[in-house]
Amino acid sequence: MKRLQRIMTALCCLMLLATSVALADDGFSTSYTYTYDYWDDVQESPDAYRVVEMIDSTTLGLDSLGGKRLNRPQSLFVQGDDLYVCDTGNNRILQLRREGNSFSVSRIIDTVYDDKEDYDLADASYLQNKEYEKIVAEYNAANKDLLEIRAAQEAGFESTEFTSAISPLLTEAGIDIEATSAVEEFIAGLIEEKQQAVDEVSERMDAARQVAQEAADQAREAGCRIWQYELWTVGEDGNVSSPLNGPNDISVDEEGNIYVADTNSNRVIKMDKDCRLLLEFIKPLDATFDQSQAFLPRKIVTDVAGRVYALCQNINKGLVKYENDGTFSGFIGANTVSVSMAEYIWKRYFQTKEQRAQSASFVPTEYENIYIDKDGFIYATNIVYSEGDLLWDNAKPIRRLNSLGSDILIKNDRRPPIGDVQWVEGGPEATGPSRLVDITVMDDDLYVALDRIRGRLFGYDSQGVLLWAFGTRGNVEGAFTGAVSLEHMGRDLLVLDQFKNSITLFQTTEYGDTIYKATEAYLGGDYDRSADLWRDVLKMNANYPLAFRGIGRAVLRQNQYEDAMEWFKLAHDRENYGRAFKLYRKDWVEANVWWIILIVAAVLIIPLAVGRIRKMKWEVSEHERSKVRK
Amino acid sequence: MSVARSANKNAGPAKTESVGAEKRKAWWSRYGQSLKYGLYVITHPFDGFWDLVHEKRGTLAAAHTFLILFLLIRVMKLMLTSFQFITAPIQYINVFEEMGSLALPFLILCIANWAMTTLFDGKGRFRDIYMAMCYALVPYILIQLPMILVSNMLTFEEGSFYSVLLSFSVIWCVFLVFVGLMEVHDYGPGKTFIFLIVTVVGAAIIIFLMLVFFSLLSDAISYFVSMYREIVFRLN
Structure with missing residues (x-):
């Protein structure tokens, strides 16, 4: 009996052990700056960045400048010492100049100017374009009718579609709904009629598109730059101008030409440094572009050749790409749709037609933000994915797109770059995985991503290894409530908060600086200096895998295999450990060959x-x- | 019988001691033999398992030894294998938890198998089943122990050799379990296969019942505890 009792207690203990595997770390780090170790545990670390300046309407003196404070700013852009802020709610762009750590307003851009000749030229093509748009609307209406009747026919006499779409027509024609054959005949006739109407409009639409395209080409050849004709007005001085309307993003090239995603005016504007219009990029007439969708460019980037990539709201085919002369040249980098086998089988064989219609269809999602690096690769972030896809790298919240639009981001760490690795599932605010709303890439391919959910910044090196993470939600300095945009000036980081209407300037601490210097030294081939710098990092943070690896590499180059193995073991770096161990083993065998024999x-x-x-x-x-x- | 007893009585203390020593010696030699017999079983499973129970070539002591060795080697593997080949969070490993999480399912499977086969004219007693299962663990012991050493002599790129041998040991064990149960119960292969599945289902049921039992037990205990507290509170 006693033995039985003892066994039972033991069993009890085992069961308890099994159920009491405590809730692991949830990514809510207690310290401001942290990293994740090999076991995905949060490791506190010294601050890599510290706040040196808060820029808001007051420090900029905006109250005295026309009295308009920042209102829902959406985007930042840095060119040299200039910081551009898209003050979207006020339909303007602020150009700030940095001196030391303070910023002052050097210019406010809210209107784009053009000359009268160009305005006159635009007239003809614009009218043709309007005609075409009218026919497109007509076509859409006709097509909708046809689809409705088809759907009603398929759904059967009893369905709601049928009563709403066909029943009124039947009563109008005086046909009794009970007379099945007559009704069927009537529907067949109706479909044929509608089909003819659609075909007819479609023909007209093609013709109209041709005409519009030709007119546009002619106007372009003649040097016309205005396409959104009705947004322009002639001023008293004979100058033609157009105000910005909800500018969401800005990009400035080396020569000072300014590109603005003028979202609510459905255009992207290219202007010179004096705000005179150079080009207007508008909704492509191309058939690949869904003409029923409004053209709402939200984010733009430009490459060295003057090509413009626009991220448009409700367009899921990828980024809209324009050549430097303003012609549309296709989409790049569409998100791929992935369907799991189980999902497919479930949808295909087990759901009723109604369920299928109600459940979300498999469409690719649009990106959240884009950034172009110095080599012309576009970094894109994505915030629409299911939580389960993250850790196994199916969601790919950060991508680096090549010219073909495929993802070439390097991921050599245990976890892909996804922001927080631990998080609380579901629930209200500040739960769930990170949603990376912006990304900025430094010159040596180090990149920093900004998490909207917890107001955190995640720095990664070119291999996709997390350097540091910091930030939190809140109203104090260095915390964010509505982080939307991130930019860098050298190693300094600028974060824009759309609810606090402020910009926070971060500068590296000694710790962050040493990490950067060590990485630079390594990339520059100065391995020994890099190792020394990593040793300095270890003095500040004894728990830093990258430092272990960095020192290991340098030590390995000095042929100290055993030491190298030790460092690589600390870093959990199997490949490099294997490399060091192979050399060590060779030496060992050579030294002890007689003993072995x-x-x-x-x-x-x-x-x-x-x-x-x-x-x-x-x-x-x-x-x-x-x-x-x- | 009485003669023998009286003869024993007359033998005196010195003699009983020598008898005891002899017995102990015999036990040790039998134990050694049965340990060694493990080698024969894994190489000649059909013969080996039959003789193991029917010719009494195996001992329970040897079976226990194999089980304990298996558990020890499992833990040693987690602790000592080169980190290149195993991702074990050493800072979180609890040796007894690891051993328990292997031993408990092992015993539950034995019990489930015994419970099921008893109902369907399996010839094996519980003791036989347990012994057969333990003897089936021998390849795991023989291969995995040296592999711990080998893992510390290989590099990450040479890991295929290591992983092939590891899987080989496990496959061998599974095969031995199959043959062992077949011989112990005097079943055909088909029936053995079906009863392997039935055993797993049985084990699941046992675990379910245990969970229900323990959760009810803890509820009952907490009921009485709270009642006691309430009474004490009222009395004061």
């Missing part, structure tokens, strides 16, 4: 010898015995 020989020879001796003894004794017997 000796031991192998001993192992082989001693049993043989013992066997032989025993056999001889046995033979002798047998011999003796046989003698006795004789």
